[in-house]
Amino acid sequence: xxxxxxxxxxxxxxxxxxxxxxxxxxxxxxxxxxxxxxxxxxxxxxxxxxxxxxxxxxxxxxxxxxxxxxxxxxxxxxxxxxxxxxxxxxxxxxxxxxxxxxxxxxxxxxxxxxxxxxxxxxxxxxxxxxxxxxxxxxxxxxxxxxxxxxxxxxxxxxxxxxxxxxxxxxxxxxxxxxxxxxxxxxxxxxxxxxxxxxxxxxxxxxxxxxxxxxxxxxxxxxxxxxxxxxxxxxxxxxxxxxxxxxxxxxxxxxxxxxxxxxxxxxxxxxxxxxxxxxxxxxxxxxxxxxxxxxxxxxxxx
Numbered sequence: 001x002x003x004x005x006x007x008x009x010x011x012x013x014x015x016x017x018x019x020x021x022x023x024x025x026x027x028x029x030x031x032x033x034x035x036x037x038x039x040x041x042x043x044x045x046x047x048x049x050x051x052x053x054x055x056x057x058x059x060x061x062x063x064x065x066x067x068x069x070x071x072x073x074x075x076x077x078x079x080x081x082x083x084x085x086x087x088x089x090x091x092x093x094x095x096x097x098x099x100x101x102x103x104x105x106x107x108x109x110x111x112x113x114x115x116x117x118x119x120x121x122x123x124x125x126x127x128x129x130x131x132x133x134x135x136x137x138x139x140x141x142x143x144x145x146x147x148x149x150x151x152x153x154x155x156x157x158x159x160x161x162x163x164x165x166x167x168x169x170x171x172x173x174x175x176x177x178x179x180x181x182x183x184x185x186x187x188x189x190x191x192x193x194x195x196x197x198x199x200x201x202x203x204x205x206x207x208x209x210x211x212x213x214x215x216x217x218x219x220x221x222x223x224x225x226x227x228x229x230x231x232x233x234x235x236x237x238x239x240x241x242x243x244x245x246x247x248x249x250x251x252x253x254x255x256x257x258x259x260x261x262x263x264x265x266x267x268x269x270x271x272x273x274x275x276x277x278x279x280x281x282x283x284x285x286x287x288x289x290x291x292x293x294x295x296x297x298x299x300x301x
Contacts, residue, residue: 009092010054011043014099017088020045035064035141040102051102052087062096065089067137069098071204071224078201080123081116082220103220105212110247116211116219117251124200124231125256131155131199133227139205142167142276146227153192156229156269157185164275171279177290181275184293190300191265197230206234207273208243232258236266240273268296 007027015022026042036055043050055065072083085101108116132155133146145163149155165181203210204225211221235252238244252258271292277285 006056006092006095006097007039007041007054009095010041010052010056010088010090010097010099013088013090013097014041014043014052017099018045022050025049036061041099052099053084053102054097054099056095056097059091059094059096062091064138064141065096065098067135067225068223070135071137071226072100072222074201074226075123075203075221075224078123078126080126081119081203082214082218083224084220084222100222103212104215105220106215108208108211108213108219108243108245108248109217110245112213112217112219113245113248114251115217116213116221116244117248117253118255119219120203120206120234121252121255124198124202124234126201128199128201128228131228132159137204137225137227139225139273139276140280142280144204144225144227152197152230153189156233156272157188160272161185161275164272164279167279168275171282173278173282173286174290177286177293180290180293180297184271184297184300187297187300188268191261191268195259195261195265197232199228200231200234202227202229202231202234204229204234206237207241208238211244230265230269231256232262232265233269233272235262236269237273239266240270264296264299267292271296 007024011022011024022043022045024041024043028040030038030040036057038055041052041054069086069089072086075081075083084103087099087101089098130148130150131152132148136146137144145159165178169178203221204227205223210223213219274289274292278289
């Protein structure tokens, strides 16, 4: 069956990127998350077959793919974690796409989870100069403001939680939740009285759906929202929605122990993702975020 025009356009961009002629043999829709459509592209180079994973969206969303590619490149450059290689990126005026190396993935198990815990600690240990990131990117479908900042708490307050609360007001989420959230932002310095975090490169969106393993047990991660921040924010998200084996966190703690106060800051950091889900999907996520805000405000008293 002849591939559709979009698959053909992606195939042509793959060929241009690699400097060869790439003939698309088959394009099959696959799961790609709740934001983008995705396909498995099988094609033939002069020297053999190749399989790619391609995400697609309308052309106006091309900035999301540029940000994702930059994040993958930053993670790849550390050598600490396995991420898919970028093959091609482009648009045809109607659709945008990002073609990546195809990885045959399986869920993390005890052994690969342990390896990933150690790999994540190694990623976080690489020194960085300032908090933030050189350009803005996205957390899911939501724009994520970055820039650089020397004050970590100010960065997290002003460029993570505050924008989500403003968006919640725009979305007409409960006013009490927003008011209590503002109260939390005013007083949250209490969680950082004895905490001066090192500057770590973060994956930024490390829930269970963004990590897996290759058949040989090598852990891999993808779909990043990178920035430099407190490593606890990355670790915290691995506990928010589940999906990571217990061996993952045990191995991370063994490689780089977490302070006793991490548990409270964990909930503070995860509030960012809860608010983002509330703003994107509404429903039960709104109540979850509201409960977290109340609990965190009570912790400060």
